[in-house]
Amino acid sequence: xxxxxxxxxxxxxxxxxxxxxxxxxxxxxxxxxxxxxxxxxxxxxxxxxxxxxxxxxxxxxxxxxxxxxxxxxxxxxxxxxxxxxxxxxxxxxxxxxxxxxxxxxxxxxxxxxxxxxxxxxxxxxxxxxxxxxxxxxxxxxxxxxxxxxxxxxxxxxxxxxxxxxxxxxxxxxxxxxxxxxxxxxxxxxxxxxxxxxxxxxxxxxxxxxxxxxxxxxxxxxxxxxxxxxxxxxxxxxxxxxxxxxxxxxxxxxxxxxxxxxxxxxxxxxxxxxxxxxxxxxxxxxxxxxxxxxxxxxxxxxxxxxxxxxxxxxxxxxxxxxxxxxxxxxxxxxxxxxxxxxxxxxxx
Amino acid sequence: xxxxxxxxxxxxxxxxxxxxxxxxxxxxxxxxxxxxxxxxxxxxxxxxxxxxxxxxxxxxxxxxxxxxxxxxxxxxxxxxxxxxxxxxxxxxxxxxxxxxxxxxxxxxxxxxxxxxxxxxxxxxxxxxxxxxxxxxxxxxxxxxxxxxxxxxxxxxxxxxxxxxxxxxxxxxxxxxxxxxxxxxxxxxxxxxxxxxxxxxxxxxxxxxxxxxxxxxxxxxxxxxxxxxxxxxxxxxxxxxxxxxxxxxxxxxxxxxxxxxxxxxxxxxxxxxxxxxxxxxxxxxxxxxxxxxxxxxxxxxxxxxxxxxxxxxxxxxxxxxxxxx
Numbered sequence: 001x002x003x004x005x006x007x008x009x010x011x012x013x014x015x016x017x018x019x020x021x022x023x024x025x026x027x028x029x030x031x032x033x034x035x036x037x038x039x040x041x042x043x044x045x046x047x048x049x050x051x052x053x054x055x056x057x058x059x060x061x062x063x064x065x066x067x068x069x070x071x072x073x074x075x076x077x078x079x080x081x082x083x084x085x086x087x088x089x090x091x092x093x094x095x096x097x098x099x100x101x102x103x104x105x106x107x108x109x110x111x112x113x114x115x116x117x118x119x120x121x122x123x124x125x126x127x128x129x130x131x132x133x134x135x136x137x138x139x140x141x142x143x144x145x146x147x148x149x150x151x152x153x154x155x156x157x158x159x160x161x162x163x164x165x166x167x168x169x170x171x172x173x174x175x176x177x178x179x180x181x182x183x184x185x186x187x188x189x190x191x192x193x194x195x196x197x198x199x200x201x202x203x204x205x206x207x208x209x210x211x212x213x214x215x216x217x218x219x220x221x222x223x224x225x226x227x228x229x230x231x232x233x234x235x236x237x238x239x240x241x242x243x244x245x246x247x248x249x250x251x252x253x254x255x256x257x258x259x260x261x262x263x264x265x266x267x268x269x270x271x272x273x274x275x276x277x278x279x280x281x282x283x284x285x286x287x288x289x290x291x292x293x294x295x296x297x298x299x300x301x302x303x304x305x306x307x308x309x310x311x312x313x314x315x316x317x318x319x320x321x322x323x324x325x326x327x328x329x330x331x332x333x334x335x336x337x338x339x340x341x342x343x344x345x346x347x
Numbered sequence: 348x349x350x351x352x353x354x355x356x357x358x359x360x361x362x363x364x365x366x367x368x369x370x371x372x373x374x375x376x377x378x379x380x381x382x383x384x385x386x387x388x389x390x391x392x393x394x395x396x397x398x399x400x401x402x403x404x405x406x407x408x409x410x411x412x413x414x415x416x417x418x419x420x421x422x423x424x425x426x427x428x429x430x431x432x433x434x435x436x437x438x439x440x441x442x443x444x445x446x447x448x449x450x451x452x453x454x455x456x457x458x459x460x461x462x463x464x465x466x467x468x469x470x471x472x473x474x475x476x477x478x479x480x481x482x483x484x485x486x487x488x489x490x491x492x493x494x495x496x497x498x499x500x501x502x503x504x505x506x507x508x509x510x511x512x513x514x515x516x517x518x519x520x521x522x523x524x525x526x527x528x529x530x531x532x533x534x535x536x537x538x539x540x541x542x543x544x545x546x547x548x549x550x551x552x553x554x555x556x557x558x559x560x561x562x563x564x565x566x567x568x569x570x571x572x573x574x575x576x577x578x579x580x581x582x583x584x585x586x587x588x589x590x591x592x593x594x595x596x597x598x599x600x601x602x603x604x605x606x607x608x609x610x611x612x613x614x615x616x617x618x619x620x621x622x623x624x625x626x627x628x629x630x631x632x633x634x635x636x637x638x639x640x641x642x643x644x645x646x647x648x649x650x651x652x653x654x655x656x657x658x659x660x661x662x663x664x665x666x667x668x669x670x671x
Contacts, residue, residue: 275567
């Protein structure tokens with residue numbers, strides 16, 4: 001059986017006036033059906049670009065310049081524009097950080113969720129027709145409306161039949177994000193990409209949304225990718241986690257192992273540098289240096305200028321391969337390659 | 348002999364209402380109760396952490412203390428001086444004793460000024476004339492925030508987020524203030540740089556003997572930085588305690604919920620208190636206890652009676668009807 005999603009050596013670059021920004025530079029990862037993967041990384045690590053690449057939503061000056069994205073065994077990068085439109089929303093859906101900018105302010109929440117349903121399920125005609133049908137309360141439109149209410153109710157919006165007619169500005173931030181999740185799940189996609197879905201929300205609202213996503217995940221069995229800079233959020237929802245740094249995947253592991261025994265020096269340093277509850281009295285260690293400039297990344301491993309295990313002559317010259325060090329755990333670091341094998345890699 | 352801790356700053360029933368105007372003559376129709384009766388003191392040499400969700404009034408409280416906002420009601424004392432009653436010239440003198448850093452260093456640095464001038468500007472404003480002394484002070488403070496002397500000739504856009512925040516810290520500290528306001532100083536800094544900035548602020552507080560008001564929405568950061576912590580909700584303080592007490596033995600239902608809501612890296616599915624609903628509007632806050640609309644332990648008393656902010660044990664204040 002082929003994997004749900006298989007990314008091979010994906011390269012997405014932004015061609016800016018100042019130079020080529022290698023936002024995603026050779027990322028490979030796979031996902032099974034119903035699996036949840038968290039992608040963690042700092043701003044500029046390429047995690048969002050990776051998410052957008054999967055849906056082919058990268059905007060100019062960005063372009064996918066290499067690699068393959070196999071979705072259910074077929075290469076998404078070879079799909080036509082129309083085929084892509086059918087995949088987006090129906091098979092792969094995405095939620096962004098800021099629901100306000102993804103919702104149209106002049107249509108009601110119900111209309112917008114209904115539109116997603118009608119477009120992808122081909123049950124009724126386009127927006128205008130749907131509006132007319134709804135106006136005269138015809139059966140097909142009623143069917144859509146019922147579906148909309150059902151979804152809204154499922155995402156925890158009380159009084160769904162009334163709130164369906166509200167405009168986005170009448171919803172609070174948390175409710176808007178609920179509506180976005182409702183919209184994304186309305187067509188029961190096989191894969192849901194959530195890009196920092198709770199970053200703009202307050203802690204207590206974030207807890208509500210995470211709880212909701214957990215429930216929906218159980219119910220719909222949708223595979224999802226959660227992109228976040230917050231390792232706590234990812235731990236709450238995902239089983240597997242991928243750590244990105246400066247356009248590269250550093251480590252792919254299950255959540256438990258990652259926190260118990262981080263393999264990559266970056267992951268290790270990062271875990272020691274995050275303030276967590278219970279940190280009073282202790283001193284956080286910090287990672288020296290700064291994030292590399294992606295227009296002119298360092299030669300070799302992108303993390304080597306900040307790495308305490310740096311092997312001179314190797315880490316600063318060659319790019320480490322992304323290899324399996326334990327079953328299910330992949331790391332790109334020369335630390336895990338025995339000296340004897342280094343020569344075998346052609347170094 | 349135990350010396351009573353001395354207060355540097357005392358806030359007494361501070362209120363700040365922002366008017367909402369409407370109609371053709373721009374009459375004040377209602378107001379946003381951003382801060383609605385906040386009383387606390389900041390002791391000399393301590394770091395006071397102020398935590399709460401967006402819109403709870405924590406930033407406004409900070410701005411009132413450093414004089415960027417005028418309180419609608421209440422008194423603020425700085426070293427025993429009532430800020431509302433002293434002359435403008437004295438206020439300026441006092442302001443030299445206060446430094447501030449904010450969330451977004453990109454916004455607080457003038458893009459056309461070189462870093463040297465950015466840091467030196469507060470000295471110019473305070474009327475220092477001797478140029479070599481000023482240059483020396485700039486170099487000294489640069490060293491303190493661990494930046495190379497060569498940075499004085501650079502422009503803000505040449506710096507990374509972390510470096511910009513360092514410059515902002517240098518600028519805040521160039522006048523040798525006694526008090527530092529740090530309002531969400533790491534929110535716009537990258538995760539791997541955050542601990543550098545936190546440790547730097549912590550070290551400088553110690554080294555320079557600063558008193559600090561540290562504002563953040565992040566409870567883990569507040570725990571790391573503070574000696575005492577105040578929790579705000581909808582314009583009011585709901586709990587105030589030394590950091591150990593607050594985190595180990597929270598007494599207010601809101602503090603309890605906040606602490607339980609934080610997703611912890613590497614952990615999952617612990618029993619969490621999920622609060623229902625959202626924070627009510629500060630334009631028309633609920634009667635009685637402000638938290639009652641979301642409180643899991645709400646009783647009839649809570650809608651009628653405003654809970655008093657009282658001392659439940661030494662140094663531990665709570666505003667909750669459950670505890671009184």
